[in-house]
Structure formats: C-alpha cells, structure tokens
Amino acid sequence: MSTSSPARQQSEPKYWHLKTVLAQALDTEFSVGQTLPNERELAARFGVARATLRQALDQLELEGRLQRRRGVGTTVAPPRVGVDVSPGRHAGPAAEGGAWEAVDCAGSVPAAAVARDLGLPAGRPVRTVHRVLLAEGQPVATEQLYLSPGLVPAPGAAQERGPGPERARAVLDRLRTVPWDGQDRAVELGSAGAEDARLLDRLPGSPVLIVTTRYTAAGRTAAVAVATYRADTCRLTFGDREALTLTAG
Amino acid sequence: MSTSSPARQQSEPKYWHLKTVLAQALDTEFSVGQTLPNERELAARFGVARATLRQALDQLELEGRLQRRRGVGTTVAPPRVGVDVSPGRHAGPAAEGGAWEAVDCAGSVPAAAVARDLGLPAGRPVRTVHRVLLAEGQPVATEQLYLSPGLVPAPGAAQERGPGPERARAVLDRLRTVPWDGQDRAVELGSAGAEDARLLDRLPGSPVLIVTTRYTAAGRTAAVAVATYRADTCRLTFGDREALTLTAG
DNA sequence: GAGTGGTCTAGACCACCGG
DNA sequence: CGGTGGTCTAGACCACTCT
Numbered sequence: 001m002s003t004s005s006p007a008r009q010q011s012e013p014k015y016w017h018l019k020t021v022l023a024q025a026l027d028t029e030f031s032v033g034q035t036l037p038n039e040r041e042l043a044a045r046f047g048v049a050r051a052t053l054r055q056a057l058d059q060l061e062l063e064g065r066l067q068r069r070r071g072v073g074t075t076v077a078p079p080r081v082g083v084d085v086s087p088g089r090h091a092g093p094a095a096e097g098g099a100w101e102a103v104d105c106a107g108s109v110p111a112a113a114v115a116r117d118l119g120l121p122a123g124r125p126v127r128t129v130h131r132v133l134l135a136e137g138q139p140v141a142t143e144q145l146y147l148s149p150g151l152v153p154a155p156g157a158a159q160e161r162g163p164g165p166e167r168a169r170a171v172l173d174r175l176r177t178v179p180w181d182g183q184d185r186a187v188e189l190g191s192a193g194a195e196d197a198r199l200l201d202r203l204p205g206s207p208v209l210i211v212t213t214r215y216t217a218a219g220r221t222a223a224v225a226v227a228t229y230r231a232d233t234c235r236l237t238f239g240d241r242e243a244l245t246l247t248a249g
Numbered sequence: 250m251s252t253s254s255p256a257r258q259q260s261e262p263k264y265w266h267l268k269t270v271l272a273q274a275l276d277t278e279f280s281v282g283q284t285l286p287n288e289r290e291l292a293a294r295f296g297v298a299r300a301t302l303r304q305a306l307d308q309l310e311l312e313g314r315l316q317r318r319r320g321v322g323t324t325v326a327p328p329r330v331g332v333d334v335s336p337g338r339h340a341g342p343a344a345e346g347g348a349w350e351a352v353d354c355a356g357s358v359p360a361a362a363v364a365r366d367l368g369l370p371a372g373r374p375v376r377t378v379h380r381v382l383l384a385e386g387q388p389v390a391t392e393q394l395y396l397s398p399g400l401v402p403a404p405g406a407a408q409e410r411g412p413g414p415e416r417a418r419a420v421l422d423r424l425r426t427v428p429w430d431g432q433d434r435a436v437e438l439g440s441a442g443a444e445d446a447r448l449l450d451r452l453p454g455s456p457v458l459i460v461t462t463r464y465t466a467a468g469r470t471a472a473v474a475v476a477t478y479r480a481d482t483c484r485l486t487f488g489d490r491e492a493l494t495l496t497a498g
Numbered sequence: 499g500a501g502t503g504g505t506c507t508a509g510a511c512c513a514c515c516g517g
Numbered sequence: 518c519g520g521t522g523g524t525c526t527a528g529a530c531c532a533c534t535c536t
Contacts, residue, residue, distance in 0.1 A: 011512075011513075011524095013453075013523080013524060013525090014524075014525075015524080015525090016453060016454065019454075038501075038502060038503080039502080039503065040502090048525080048526085049525060049526045049527065049528090050526090050527085050528095051524095051525070051526070051527090052524080052525060052526080054503090054504090055524085055525090059440050059454050062438060062439075062440055062456065063438070063439055063440055064437070064438070068502095068503065068504095069502085069503075069533090069534085070502065070503045070504060070532065070533050070534075071501080071502050071503065071532075071533035071534035071535075072501095072502065072503080072533085072534060072535080073501090073502060073503075074502090074503080080437060082435065087487065087488065182488075183488065184486065184487065184488025185486065185487040185488055186331065186484050186485065186486045186487070187436055187458070187484070187485040187486075187487070188313070188329060188458075188480075188483070188484040188485065189311060189312070189313070189438065189456060189458065189480040189481075190311075190312055191308050191311055191312055203504080204262075204265060205265065205268075205308050207311065207438060207456065209436070209437075209438065231437075231438040232438075234437070235435050235436070235437040236435065236436040236437065237433065237434070237435045237436075238433065238434040238435070238436070238487060239431075239432065239433025239434055260505095260531075260532075262504080262505060262506090263505075263506075264505080264506090287520075287521060287522080288521080288522065289521090297506080297507085298506060298507045298508065298509090299507095299508085299509095300505095300506070300507070300508090301505080301506055301507080303522090303523090304505085304506090317521095317522065317523095318514090318515085318521085318522075319513070319514050319515075319521065319522045319523060320513075320514035320515030320516075320520080320521050320522065321514085321515060321516080321520095321521065321522080322520090322521060322522075323521090323522080452523080
C-alpha cells in the first residue's frame with residue numbers, strides 16, 4: 001500500500017478511497033451499534049460533497065457493514081446472520097425450522113416465470129401462503145408460497161373464516177401430508193418491491209437475495225416458493241455450518 | 250395502475266416511478282441486446298435530472314435487466330445465466346464441471362475469516378489457486394482457493410518453473426487424490442474489489458455474489474474457496490435445474 | 499421543532515470506446 | 518475526435534423519527 005509504488009492505475013475515484021478509509025475506521029475506532037457522525041458532518045470532515053460521501057456509505061451498507069435509518073442515523077451493523085437454506089432431502093415447503101411465521105393465505109397471481117414452473121397459464125391466481133422469517137426478533141425474509149391447484153383440498157368453512165395466520169397454518173399442516181419427491185433452488189440478486197420493503201423494514205429498491213425453490217411431488221412441480229432475504233443482514237448457508245436453527249448464533 | 254386509486258402511499262419517488270416505466274418499456278418495446286438512448290437524452294425525455302434517471306438505471310442494472318458500458322452505451326441484458334453450485338456429496342474443490350479455467354497458483358494471505366476457518370493465524374500466506382469461470386465465453390466468476398499447509402506436497406522444480414495456468418492445474422490434479430469428507434457453503438452479497446472487477450470486466454464496487462465453500466478432509470477444514478460471481482449476470486442454482494453444465498442454456 | 503437520512507437538480511469534468 | 522457512461526459538486530427540499 002506504499003504510495004511510492006510505481007505506475008499505479010490512473011485516478012482512483014474519491015468515493016472508493018473514502019470507502020476504504022471509512023472501512024478501516026469502522027474496524028479500529030467503532031464498535032457494533034455505535035452511531036456515526038451525520039452525513040453532512042462526515043462530508044465536511046473529508047472535504048467532499050455529501051453525494052460523494054453517500055456513494056461510499058452506499059457500498060458499505062451493501063456489504064452489510066453499516067445500517068442507515070432515516071430520521072435516526074447511521075450505525076455500525078453487526079455481522080450478518082447466517083440463515084440455513086439447505087435443501088433437506090425429501091422435505092416439503094412446510095418442513096422448515098421453527099423460525100418462519102405464517103402470515104396469511106389467499107389467492108394471488110404469481111409472476112410469469114413461476115406460473116410457467118407450475119405449468120399454468122400466466123395471469124391466473126393460485127392459492128398462496130405468505131410467511132415471514134424472523135431472526136433475532138427482526139424480520140429478515142418474506143416468502144410467497146404458490147401452490148399448484150388441487151394440491152390441498154379446498155379449506156373448510158371454519159378455517160376460511162378464521163384470521164390470516166390461522167388459515168395459513170392450516171394449509172401448511174395439510175402440506176405436510178403431501179409425499180414430496182425433492183426440490184431445487186436458485187439464488188439471485190434483486191431489489192425489494194414496495195410490499196416486501198415494508199415488511200422487511202427497508203426502503204423500496206433495497207438489495208435482496210431472492211431464493212426460488214421448486215418443490216416436486218408426483219413427478220411434477222407442485223409448489224414454488226419465492227423468498228426475499230435482506231441482503232444487508234443475511235448470509236445464506238447451505239450445509240451444516242453455524243446457522244441459526246433455534247436461537248441465534 | 251389507475252391514478253384514481255384512493256389513498257395511495259404519500260409521494261412515490263420519481264426514480265421509482267421511472268424505473269417502473271422503463272421496466273415496462275424494456276418488456277414491450279425493446280429486445281435483448283438493443284441499445285437504449287443515451288442517459289442525457291433519456292433524462293430530457295422524462296423531464297428529470299440525469300442523476301435521477303441514473304438512479305432508476307442503477308436498479309434495473311442491479312436486477313440484471315440492463316448492461317452499461319462506459320464509452321459504449323446501455324443495452325438490454327439477456328436473462329441471467331444459471332450457474333450450478335450444488336454441493337455434490339464428497340467432491341473436492343477440483344471436481345467441478347469443466348467450465349472453470351485455472352489461472353495461477355501462488356502464495357497469498359487469506360482474509361481473517363478464511364484463516365480462522367483453516368485454523369491458521371491471521372496474516373500468514375498459504376498456497377492459493379486462482380480460477381476463473383467462463384460462461385458463454387465471458388468470465389462470470391473468479392475464485393481463490395486457499396489450501397491448508399501440507400495438504401499437497403511441495404511442487405517439484407519442474408512445475409514451479411512453469412507458467413501460471415500449468416502450475417495451477419498441477420496442484421488441482423493433486424487435490425483430486427485427497428479423500429474429502431464433505432463441504433458447506435454460504436452465499437452473501439458483496440462488492441467487487443479492484444482486482445476481481447478487472448477480471449470480471451466490471452467497475453470496482455459492482456455488486457457480486459460471494460460464495461464461500463469450506464472443504465473438510467480428515468475431520469477438519471482443509472481448503473476454503475472464495476468465489477465471486479457477477480450478480481448482474483448470474484443466477485446460482487442448487488439442484489438439478491437447468492444450469493449450464495457444458496454448453497449454455 | 500430539531501435533526502437525520504432520502505430525493506432531486508443543473509450543472510461540470512473525467513475516463514473510456516469507437517471510428 | 519465525438520459520444521458514451523462515471524464521478525463530483527453545492528446547493529435545495531422532503532420524509533421520517535425522536536423529544
């Protein structure tokens with residue numbers, strides 16, 4: 001890192017250098033949860049425009065090192081929480097650990113790609129279970145579980161009238177009786193929609209990890225789960241590494 | 250989308266609405282590979298400042314719908330390519346599909362977290378194999394494979410003198426003879442460092458998916474791979490879904 | 499109401515790519 | 518060289534949270 005090294009690349013952006021300096025400061029001069037000086041003061045201290053400082057903060061937030069809340073301030077984020085997303089051989093969508101909390105069950109129109117996976121025409125509503133994953137008391141993921149028609153019997157009048165969470169749990173119970181063949185998963189980067197952002201206590205457009213799981217039963221895709229994880233606070237784990245199973249790490 | 254809907258949320262940001270409009274235009278009026286009007290013209294056309302337009306484009310690029318190249322322009326991106334990252338029971342780090350290309354083998358200092366996984370003191374260099382994953386002719390991921398000392402014998406003088414790729418392949422060959430117990434993986438969001446960005450043909454700071462794999466042999470972590478995937482162009486798949494195995498999907 | 503981060507503007511200049 | 522996206526500025530106002 002000596003400045004005397006010859007023929008360095010031309011013009012390192014200010015925000016990049018700023019990010020490096022800030023990252024080092026976070027390691028040495030701040031502790032988790034501590035509040036940083038406000039953006040206007042930081043910008044002045046470093047002699048840059050606020051927009052430039054924000055570019056550096058944006059990246060640090062993306063890497064999960066900072067947490068910003070409007071009206072409150074910027075704090076040093078704790079290490080990302082590990083969330084186990086292992087396939088688990090013949091487990092169905094309702095067989096996850098106990099941290100998922102059923103929210104509601106209703107009909108909704110899946111995205112075109114999901115409808116295709118289910119072998120249905122686009123635009124048609126299907127029974128959908130909505131769940132939220134809590135880690136350390138905070139919601140870190142939301143999931144929409146789209147069910148193939150006829151997978152579970154139509155709900156009785158009793159459950160249909162009940163409150164949302166109760167209806168959802170009733171459907172999940174029935175899903176446990178389905179003989180599942182297997183599943184496959186995909187992870188990609190996305191940005192939170194308005195609804196997901198609200199549930200995750202983030203701003204719309206925040207980066208999220210989207211996990212799409214296809215569950216197969218009787219030789220075809222019978223359910224598709226689209227889970228949206230906060231990218232700033234979550235690390236998805238596959239395998240037996242230290243992940244939150246019941247209590248937090 | 251009717252504006253007459255009552256009690257909508259207060260003040261939708263301009264860039265958010267802009268993103269929605271652009272996303273729809275991409276679906277209906279543009280085809281993959283097509284070049285969009287330049288940013289100054291788009292901003293003028295929508296009656297916003299260029300910075301605001303760029304905020305919308307940033308999100309669309311994050312979602313993998315656009316591809317921007319300095320000095321060239323903004324084009325409509327093809328669908329993300331699926332990359333299989335399935336664990337594969339007792340496979341070692343050298344047992345992947347044929348798309349990985351060995352680049353070099355040298356000594357390097359792993360990050361503190363990696364050193365801890367390997368049971369080594371921080372700051373100590375270890376033998377490291379560097380690989381690049383090509384998909385459709387383009388590099389989409391880079392990987393540093395950190396090896397526990399003593400895992401493979403010191404290289405003979407012949408390989409030590411050879412060019413980088415040859416040295417790397419020689420080490421990978423030796424790794425295939427190691428009896429591996431298993432592995433576990435974690436996926437998280439990060440931003441590309443200067444070196445990774447160069448190899449992936451991206452700007453520093455670009456969002457990447459970081460896959461950390463720990464390989465165990467003889468009951469302990471004997472190798473750690475840190476792979477960096479372009480988040481804009483890659484979808485990581487676990488399972489038997491349509492992923493690129495030999496040729497592209 | 500005071501203070502924070504989020505949005506937005508209208509410019510300027512720079513780095514890079516292609517012809 | 519001209520045109521593109523990338524960086525940067527110095528402001529302004531807004532939405533939100535807390536007191």
